[in-house]
Amino acid sequence: MTDAALGTSASLAAAETLESPARRAWRRLIRRRGAVLGLAVIALFILLAVFAPLIVPYDPVATSWSLVRKAPSLQHWFGTDELGRDVLARIVFGARASLLAGVISVGIALAVGVPLGLLAGYRGGLIDALISRITDAMLACPFLILAIALAAFLGPSLGNAMIAIGVSATPIFIRLTRGQVMSVKVEDYVEAARAMGNPRWRIALVHILPNILPALLVQATLSIAAAIIAEAALSFLGLGQQPPAPSWGSMLNAAQRFLTSAPWMAVWPGLAIFLVVLSFNLVGDGLRDALDPKAR
């Protein structure tokens, strides 16, 4: 190897060590084509959801008896539904419910699960045993069945569906945080922080939490995908977004009754769910690789 080549690789290595972990992860993430594609699709759906009224010329809840179940055309690109509503308008406005449900329910799961996981993993003993058994009990009830039961008892609405999905997703975050804390708390830098007399809450929040964030970020991204499917499932069953407000799940429910006469009603909402969920899965997989310390 020439001196020049040696110099270049040495400066690259130096640049890599100077780079912040977040920047390095971002650089690795955008090298993955799947993750970039996923990010682009998510960004597109966020833009659609935010600027929905500016993008589609039709009101998503306005019915028209003269436009009932019209096939896709130049006026109505995705066709119309059983009440003459524009399917594209309902898909675009429906993105709001799906994305909100995905983010808010995972936010609830993080807000409850991470502190409990930190407490269980850091304190150990009786508190750990108690939190762990409650987590085991919740994990024993399959995710969607628990969410349906909770949504049924809370009452059908988008807000309650988000709470039900959030609560059902919480045990995953408790277990993940607890496991991560248990492996990090024996590290030298945590021992050093303890030896310096830092209080427990400070060690947990300042020294442990930032080091377990990568794992939580990956799980949160994948959980958003699962939460979007769960919201669509609850709305499909009539336990989520209530009519006439648009939701991809409830659109699929209506579409099922008109499969022979208006199949387009079933294609677009399903495709929208699939694309958003696929994108979050692609980003989650990409983040997992990008944040893996063993990866070069």
Added chain:
Amino acid sequence: MLNFLAKRLAQLIPTLFFVSLLIFSLQHLLPGDPALVMAGEERDPAVIEQIRQQYHLDQPIPVQYAYWVKGVLMGDFGESLRNKMPVSSLIAQKLPVTMQIAGMAIVVAFLIGIPAGIISAVKMGTAWDYGANLFALWGISTPNFWLGIMLIFLFSVELGWLPASGYVPLSENWRASLAASVMPAFVLGNAIAAILMRHTRSAMLQVLESDYVRTARAKGLSERTVILKHAMRNALTPIITLGALELGTLLSGAVLTEQIFSIPGFGKLIVDAVFNRDYAVVQGVVLTTATIYITLNLIADIAYILVNPRLRG
């Protein structure tokens, strides 16, 4: 082994206690007076009073819980408000239907997921590998209720090959039963196949890099023998236990699949119960699902120890 079993069973007791607490407390999420909500449209004070007494709602909460647990332990999950039948009888009626579909779905998942995972690992970096990974991503990201609707459109509405809905018991007419179950089983098994494929791939990749596989190759064994006899046997052990655990996921997926294909099983039971405000049935279904899941978890743990000699002792 006995020590492990004793420890594992001891862990089950608090878990089951919290499961029962969780399911019992569901009823207290109901806004307002649970007796009024359970009565639904019925406003007769005598009926409301009867519900209050039947569910011991006039007693303190710990006493209500004690009554409920006592009933559950004796197999009494309460009575369905809609069918006027014991919840346990309803569950016993519906569970075999779901088990048939779930069993077929597991077969579909193993038949697709494991070969796809093995091929993907053996042909790493080739078009086969990319294809299998794309299949896995598709399987994980496709909502099963949409897949079900699309399959009905294609195979029932357009081609007319398969019935769009309904259920025929295997014992009654096996041909009709298979025809009615093949789409729901594929819809349910598809996502599990994707998960199995990913796990099989990573387990195979790990095993293919191990010393004993290198030794087998160095001995001059054919690649086919190395993969099928040496690598696959070790890689598949954890995958089979994983497959058993996925039965819990199947029960979850069955809720929507049975709704779409109008299958009168366990999943449809909970959905109908939700809409009829038949809360005792909802609680009974969640409790049964959790018990099945916990039992499978235990069996999978024991099976894993039995097939892995290094963990015994």
